[in-house]
Amino acid sequence: MKQKAQDKIEAKIYALEFEVRKLHGELAMGLSPGVTIKESYSTIEKINDDIKIYQYILRQINKC
Secondary structure, eight states, X not given: XXXXXXXXXXXXXHHHXXXXXXXXXXXXXTOOTXXXXXXXXXXXXXHHHHHHHHHHHXXXXXXX
């Protein structure tokens, strides 16, 4: 069960990191589909916060 939890969290972290890279790439090309550039950066910031939370959870699981 512990391994499955680790795998799911690692997959979620990877997906969120991919989303951040995608958003940075869009911004670098001058794209901001449907939202302002400020909102895009805010979204990136919130996703990075989520990544930190998942990393914390993963560290706690690994301690067990």
